Amino acid sequence: ALEGDDAGLAEVLQDYHASEIAILFERLPSEAHERIINILPTEIASEVISEMDEESHPEELLINLDPEKRSEIVSELDYDDATDLIAQLEEHEQQDLLESMDEEDASSIRALLSYGENTAGGLMNSSLIKVNIRQDKKGALDDIIRQSEEMEEFYTIYVVEDDDTLQGVVSIKNIIKAHADAKISSLLKADPVYVNADVDQEEVARLISQYNLTTIPVVDDHMKLLGRITVDDIIDVMEEESTEDILKFSGVSEDEELSGSWQDAVKSRLPWLVLNLATGFLAAGVVRHFASVQVAIPTIVAYMTIVSGMGGNAATQALAVTVRRISLSDLTDSQAYRTVLKEFSVGLINGAVNGLIVGAFAFVYDGSPMMGVVLFLAMTGNLFIAGLTGATIPLVLKRVGIDPAVASSIIITTFTDCAGFFLPLWFASKFLL
Amino acid sequence: ALEGDDAGLAEVLQDYHASEIAILFERLPSEAHERIINILPTEIASEVISEMDEESHPEELLINLDPEKRSEIVSELDYDDATDLIAQLEEHEQQDLLESMDEEDASSIRALLSYGENTAGGLMNSSLIKVNIRQDKKGALDDIIRQSEEMEEFYTIYVVEDDDTLQGVVSIKNIIKAHADAKISSLLKADPVYVNADVDQEEVARLISQYNLTTIPVVDDHMKLLGRITVDDIIDVMEEESTEDILKFSGVSEDEELSGSWQDAVKSRLPWLVLNLATGFLAAGVVRHFASVQVAIPTIVAYMTIVSGMGGNAATQALAVTVRRISLSDLTDSQAYRTVLKEFSVGLINGAVNGLIVGAFAFVYDGSPMMGVVLFLAMTGNLFIAGLTGATIPLVLKRVGIDPAVASSIIITTFTDCAGFFLPLWFASKFLL
Numbered sequence: 001a002l003e004g005d006d007a008g009l010a011e012v013l014q015d016y017h018a019s020e021i022a023i024l025f026e027r028l029p030s031e032a033h034e035r036i037i038n039i040l041p042t043e044i045a046s047e048v049i050s051e052m053d054e055e056s057h058p059e060e061l062l063i064n065l066d067p068e069k070r071s072e073i074v075s076e077l078d079y080d081d082a083t084d085l086i087a088q089l090e091e092h093e094q095q096d097l098l099e100s101m102d103e104e105d106a107s108s109i110r111a112l113l114s115y116g117e118n119t120a121g122g123l124m125n126s127s128l129i130k131v132n133i134r135q136d137k138k139g140a141l142d143d144i145i146r147q148s149e150e151m152e153e154f155y156t157i158y159v160v161e162d163d164d165t166l167q168g169v170v171s172i173k174n175i176i177k178a179h180a181d182a183k184i185s186s187l188l189k190a191d192p193v194y195v196n197a198d199v200d201q202e203e204v205a206r207l208i209s210q211y212n213l214t215t216i217p218v219v220d221d222h223m224k225l226l227g228r229i230t231v232d233d234i235i236d237v238m239e240e241e242s243t244e245d246i247l248k249f250s251g252v253s254e255d256e257e258l259s260g261s262w263q264d265a266v267k268s269r270l271p272w273l274v275l276n277l278a279t280g281f282l283a284a285g286v287v288r289h290f291a292s293v294q295v296a297i298p299t300i301v302a303y304m305t306i307v308s309g310m311g312g313n314a315a316t317q318a319l320a321v322t323v324r325r326i327s328l329s330d331l332t333d334s335q336a337y338r339t340v341l342k343e344f345s346v347g348l349i350n351g352a353v354n355g356l357i358v359g360a361f362a363f364v365y366d367g368s369p370m371m372g373v374v375l376f377l378a379m380t381g382n383l384f385i386a387g388l389t390g391a392t393i394p395l396v397l398k399r400v401g402i403d404p405a406v407a408s409s410i411i412i413t414t415f416t417d418c419a420g421f422f423l424p425l426w427f428a429s430k431f432l433l
Numbered sequence: 434a435l436e437g438d439d440a441g442l443a444e445v446l447q448d449y450h451a452s453e454i455a456i457l458f459e460r461l462p463s464e465a466h467e468r469i470i471n472i473l474p475t476e477i478a479s480e481v482i483s484e485m486d487e488e489s490h491p492e493e494l495l496i497n498l499d500p501e502k503r504s505e506i507v508s509e510l511d512y513d514d515a516t517d518l519i520a521q522l523e524e525h526e527q528q529d530l531l532e533s534m535d536e537e538d539a540s541s542i543r544a545l546l547s548y549g550e551n552t553a554g555g556l557m558n559s560s561l562i563k564v565n566i567r568q569d570k571k572g573a574l575d576d577i578i579r580q581s582e583e584m585e586e587f588y589t590i591y592v593v594e595d596d597d598t599l600q601g602v603v604s605i606k607n608i609i610k611a612h613a614d615a616k617i618s619s620l621l622k623a624d625p626v627y628v629n630a631d632v633d634q635e636e637v638a639r640l641i642s643q644y645n646l647t648t649i650p651v652v653d654d655h656m657k658l659l660g661r662i663t664v665d666d667i668i669d670v671m672e673e674e675s676t677e678d679i680l681k682f683s684g685v686s687e688d689e690e691l692s693g694s695w696q697d698a699v700k701s702r703l704p705w706l707v708l709n710l711a712t713g714f715l716a717a718g719v720v721r722h723f724a725s726v727q728v729a730i731p732t733i734v735a736y737m738t739i740v741s742g743m744g745g746n747a748a749t750q751a752l753a754v755t756v757r758r759i760s761l762s763d764l765t766d767s768q769a770y771r772t773v774l775k776e777f778s779v780g781l782i783n784g785a786v787n788g789l790i791v792g793a794f795a796f797v798y799d800g801s802p803m804m805g806v807v808l809f810l811a812m813t814g815n816l817f818i819a820g821l822t823g824a825t826i827p828l829v830l831k832r833v834g835i836d837p838a839v840a841s842s843i844i845i846t847t848f849t850d851c852a853g854f855f856l857p858l859w860f861a862s863k864f865l866l
Contacts, residue, residue, distance in 0.1 A: 145606065173581050176574065212452070213665075232646075242671075249679065250682075251750055265754070272750070294734055298727060301727055305720055309709065335692075342694070409746070409749060
């Protein structure tokens with residue numbers, strides 16, 4: 001349909017939801033983005049732009065539009081979405097755009113821009129529905145309907161004092177059911193869950209998930225209601241955090257864009273690889289130290305690679321379970337202790353089983369019972385170290401306030417590589433030389 | 434407070450939200466769970482049980498309660514939560530419990546039990562608010578208020594035909610604002626996003642996230658409205674799926690419980706380690722093949738461990754980015770092609786940089802320029818293979834319909850281990866012997 005004229009294209013597009021058009025954009029060149037945005041009705045166009053993946057750079061599309069169309073689209077956007085887009089622009093582009101907007105919108109967006117991108121303030125939307133605690137049923141309903149004109153959907157109605165401090169929430173159901181002369185003060189549910197504007201978005205996600213909320217109010221230090229965060233924005237945060245977790249865990253900088261350029265990928269991964277190279281020299285030093293053993297018993301080298309490789313994998317297993325467990329909930333001292341004890345046992349048993357296999361193989365294939373014993377001891381020892389470090393290191397990092405996910409495989413496998421080389425070579429030097 | 438009497442404990446507990454008590458449970462022995470549940474008012478007790486972590490086994494707590502208390506709690510539970518709990522029980526316990534309940538509740542739960550645990554049917558709640566498409570404003574409002582009596586919160590009002598087929602949704606705002614004689618048919622929004630009951634929960638999460646929904650209706654093959662899934666259940670699904678992804682990626686069975694016993698952990702991880710042992714023998718075979726090289730040039734062994742270790746880490750990086758990208762959206766052929774091309778370039782460049790470092794080290798430390806060349810070539814080659822396999826293998830698995838996450842580090846590092854041993858040894862045999 002992209003080959004046809006604009007009218008034909010417009011007709012095809014109207015069957016699609018804005019989020020579907022945004023997904024379609026990922027597969028189209030950027031010239032097509034601009035053309036489609038210009039064809040779409042402003043309301044849909046602004047929704048498409050707010051739904052576009054960050055990695056498709058909606059802010060560049062926006063800045064390239066005709067200024068009038070751009071203003072129309074920005075004023076249709078929710079404040080939180082507009083703020084996210086504008087925050088991606090260069091300083092002078094931000095000023096130009098804000099000056100072209102109407103004063104009220106611009107000042108709301110300026111206020112939102114002042115919060116950190118990953119805080120509750122950076123996530124919140126300042127448009128919401130609130131009623132004064134002294135309102136009666138009729139006045140409250142009128143207020144709610146008036147305020148809801150500009151909103152797609154409302155989930156929660158906030159109750160405030162004259163100075164806008166948050167008092168509670170009230171459900172539309174209870175207002176409708178109430179007697180005609182009921183006061184909001186008698187209908188409200190006090191003590192709502194709320195967050196301060198400077199709270200980290202991960203904590204916001206945790207609260208929303210724990211209390212099964214659809215929205216959470218955001219307040220300043222004096223409990224003044226600033227905005228609200230809706231669960232759909234939190235779902236995006238959760239996806240982002242999961243991506244960051246899996247990347248950090250694998251030794252990739254958390255801010256690498258999944259569909260970024262090769263230059264970005266090199267920039268994000270090379271430092272970790274160079275760090276790994278440094279730890280690699282350390283482990284290689286262990287091997288060099290036993291050069292006489294490897295010349296005297298050449299087969300030990302092949303087995304040594306098996307022992308160290310198995311240690312790396314067992315450590316990654318223990319690490320994944322422990323890191324994920326920590327990220328879902330804080331562990332008490334006794335839970336932490338039991339976790340270490342468990343990984344200790346798992347490492348010993350898995351080590352002994354695999355040690356028996358590789359030991360038996362050496363006995364049969366190389367005809368050396370003593371080599372079998374050496375490998376059994378080395379494998380058991382290394383998988384024991386794997387379990388211990390895989391569980392202990394993230395727990396210790398968490399206690400001292402460092403993100404446990406930096407204990408990526410790269411760090412942990414340093415231990416299992418060093419031990420994986422040392423143990424077979426050292427046992428061999430004792431028992432086989 | 435656990436030491437005090439029941440009255441004192443009850444007083445302390447009433448300051449806590451049910452989800453907070455559920456979290457507290459993780460730190461208490463199971464005798465304390467039973468005591469607290471018996472003290473709490475039934476409404477709170479049932480909320481606590483529905484909020485308890487799966488791994489704390491709320492179903493065991495439930496089955497151990499006094500039968501009368503148990504019936505009260507189960508009838509307070511939402512149908513979807515009750516079904517999840519009952520599904521965890523033994524067949525005969527399920528029957529006993531269902532027979533002790535009132536007939537309507539039991540038959541609703543029996544219907545829900547028939548859906549797969551990880552499908553839309555297994556997630557949905559059958560209690561929802563619906564109005565007939567031929568209702569007028571007054572009748573609809575009465576219906577809504579009547580139906581909402583039993584519900585904590587309602588998000589969306591569904592519009593159905595006489596035979597319960599889904600026609601659309603209507604917002605409470607539009608009903609309130611409408612003229613007194615308005616018909617629902619003129620207020621409804623047709624073509625809502627919906628899911629069929631047998632759709633996988635991951636797909637449900639994707640739809641809710643894509644369309645920013647707070648609830649999604651679930652229908653049967655004839656569009657009959659069966660229930661709805663709320664976004665708070667989807668948040669739990671997303672956490673579960675993230676856990677599974679990170680576990681599979683690290684060579685742990687996806688169903689290992691994070692806080693499970695050491696026996697379960699051994700059962701879940703040992704098969705992967707034995708698989709890794711088998712691939713380890715393969716790589717060790719490569720080393721054995723070049724035994725003469727390692728005896729002639731002992732230092733090559735230490736360097737070989739560096740080359741293979743770096744390959745493993747680079748492959749894990751490429752794999753993490755690719756697997757996560759696939760799990761967030763389907764890639765077109767051209768996107769897949771560009772991904773492989775990108776990892777190909779990243780591998781070459783990171784390989785060359787690290788190859789230069791290790792080559793220069795060998796030149797300076799071992800005084801052998803030719804060893805430097807061998808290591809530069811081997812490192813570049815292995816990181817190139819790492820990028821290529823890390824990107825290609827998950828993409829190919831996805832195309833042939835296999836979960837790309839089974840391309841865990843264990844599988845991919847087989848390639849980088851074999852190549853990481855072969856390349857330095859083979860180049861050394863050509864240039865240094």
